[in-house]
Amino acid sequence: MATTATTEKGRRTRQRIIEATGEQILAAGIGGTTLDTVRAATLTSKSQLFHYFPGGKTELVREVAVWEGEQLLAAQEPEIHDLGSWESWRRWRDGLVAYYLGQGRWACPIGSLATEAASADPETSALITTSMSAWKDMLAAGVARMQAAGHVDASADGDLLATGIVASIQGGIILSQPERSPRPLEAVLDQVLDPLLVRTGTSRA
Amino acid sequence: MATTATTEKGRRTRQRIIEATGEQILAAGIGGTTLDTVRAATLTSKSQLFHYFPGGKTELVREVAVWEGEQLLAAQEPEIHDLGSWESWRRWRDGLVAYYLGQGRWACPIGSLATEAASADPETSALITTSMSAWKDMLAAGVARMQAAGHVDASADGDLLATGIVASIQGGIILSQPERSPRPLEAVLDQVLDPLLVRTGTSRA
DNA sequence: TCATCGTTGGACTGCACAGTCCATTCCTAG
DNA sequence: CTAGGAATGGACTGTGCAGTCCAACGATGA
Numbered sequence: 001m002a003t004t005a006t007t008e009k010g011r012r013t014r015q016r017i018i019e020a021t022g023e024q025i026l027a028a029g030i031g032g033t034t035l036d037t038v039r040a041a042t043l044t045s046k047s048q049l050f051h052y053f054p055g056g057k058t059e060l061v062r063e064v065a066v067w068e069g070e071q072l073l074a075a076q077e078p079e080i081h082d083l084g085s086w087e088s089w090r091r092w093r094d095g096l097v098a099y100y101l102g103q104g105r106w107a108c109p110i111g112s113l114a115t116e117a118a119s120a121d122p123e124t125s126a127l128i129t130t131s132m133s134a135w136k137d138m139l140a141a142g143v144a145r146m147q148a149a150g151h152v153d154a155s156a157d158g159d160l161l162a163t164g165i166v167a168s169i170q171g172g173i174i175l176s177q178p179e180r181s182p183r184p185l186e187a188v189l190d191q192v193l194d195p196l197l198v199r200t201g202t203s204r205a
Numbered sequence: 206m207a208t209t210a211t212t213e214k215g216r217r218t219r220q221r222i223i224e225a226t227g228e229q230i231l232a233a234g235i236g237g238t239t240l241d242t243v244r245a246a247t248l249t250s251k252s253q254l255f256h257y258f259p260g261g262k263t264e265l266v267r268e269v270a271v272w273e274g275e276q277l278l279a280a281q282e283p284e285i286h287d288l289g290s291w292e293s294w295r296r297w298r299d300g301l302v303a304y305y306l307g308q309g310r311w312a313c314p315i316g317s318l319a320t321e322a323a324s325a326d327p328e329t330s331a332l333i334t335t336s337m338s339a340w341k342d343m344l345a346a347g348v349a350r351m352q353a354a355g356h357v358d359a360s361a362d363g364d365l366l367a368t369g370i371v372a373s374i375q376g377g378i379i380l381s382q383p384e385r386s387p388r389p390l391e392a393v394l395d396q397v398l399d400p401l402l403v404r405t406g407t408s409r410a
Numbered sequence: 411t412c413a414t415c416g417t418t419g420g421a422c423t424g425c426a427c428a429g430t431c432c433a434t435t436c437c438t439a440g
Numbered sequence: 441c442t443a444g445g446a447a448t449g450g451a452c453t454g455t456g457c458a459g460t461c462c463a464a465c466g467a468t469g470a
Contacts (some may be wrong), residue, residue, distance in 0.1 A: 006445085006446065006447095007446060007447075009446090009447075010446070010447065013447080013448095044448080044449095045447095045448055045449045045450060046449085046450070046451095047447085047448065047449070047450080048447070048448060048449085051446085051447070051448085052447095
């Protein structure tokens with residue numbers, strides 16, 4: 001498999017294709033993204049697309065899924081590695097909302113891929129699940145840190161809580177999308193983060 | 206516009222087309238649903254599709270969106286009109302999970318349409334928003350009933366809470382989908398319903 | 411019984427788009 | 441400066457699919 005990327009130049013071209021495709025998918029969905037529009041946006045040719053992605057569109061979409069997954073986590077640095085205090089959670093929350101806001105479009109690169117790929121390409125679907133799990137695990141680690149610090153009930157199921165947070169983000173974005181407003185996302189995030197943010201030292205029965 | 210449905214027979218055919226299309230969209234997405242597969246599934250002909258839906262696939266999808274919106278609310282009867290007690294909320298919650306479970310596939314007819322249509326057809330997107338809002342409003346009314354009965358803080362923002370619930374459902378399903386398990390959905394639902402179910406120590410086994 | 415309108419059948423058109431193929435240019439090592 | 445592999449250009453093919461068109465069938469009222 002020495003085919004796909006050998007030269008530095010080649011790697012950059014390949015990366016350019018992935019990123020442009022990601023943007024188009026975010027804006028128009030997988031179905032609304034064609035190899036021709038990608039080609040136009042990247043000033044490449046058809047042969048390059050198949051040179052770097054022999055598996056065609058399917059493979060390209062998969063690479064996009066992986067890339068977006070990494071980007072999403074990267075966008076949450078450095079807070080995602082902290083999350084050991086209420087302040088850190090809040091900064092993380094604000095940063096996340098800002099990230100989606102900066103996206104221009106109210107859609108999660110991963111979430112939108114998830115729904116569309118689920119019924120089309122199981123392998124892409126699996127990649128996305130991996131991303132989601134990694135994300136959830138980092139949040140769960142944060143919850144565990146809160147518990148270790150005694151800020152949160154040790155009896156709470158951190159994994160379940162983290163799952164709820166991720167789900168809330170996804171659902172919040174779905175509702176934010178048509179409204180073109182961060183409100184729904186913020187509303188649901190605040191609700192689900194409540195147990196982490198609210199109890200300033202005192203626990204709520 | 207007497208074109209679309211005059212006879213009883215015609216109306217039934219039209220409805221059959223809508224429902225079959227809905228099923229296919231749920232299973233394969235809008236992009237994965239073609240007029241030919243719909244034609245095959247309904248034992249109709251191309252001309253019938255365009256006879257009943259002169260606007261073509263676009264119009265058909267819109268009708269599906271409306272229909273699914275109604276179905277979703279209908280599936281929550283009669284609890285959705287109550288929601289004045291913890292028990293009612295719990296029954297509603299269980300019924301909803303059961304509904305999605307019975308769907309065979311972990312996808313919300315409305316939610317999956319939402320993401321895919323958002324970037325393709327603004328009008329369909331608007332229809333879905335309407336459905337979502339109606340849904341949210343009914344839940345908000347339930348919250349208000351809980352408040353009126355003194356079961357929930359009167360100071361809570363019912364509309365925001367309802368938004369959070371809907372968002373949680375959508376997000377929960379996204380995560381439930383690849384896992385093929387109701388867990389994530391249940392996890393997030395329980396978290397967001399917590400303020401409604403937990404208060405004043407009664408119930409919540 | 412005929413006339414009219416709704417319903418149905420299915421062949422046909424046109425296009426958008428994934429994927430193929432070969433020719434050409436660019437880069438770098440030797 | 442040259443040979444070979446990588447990178448690029450772009451014409452071409454095949455097909456899946458939305459949408460068109462016309463011809464036939466069926467019911468209902470006059």
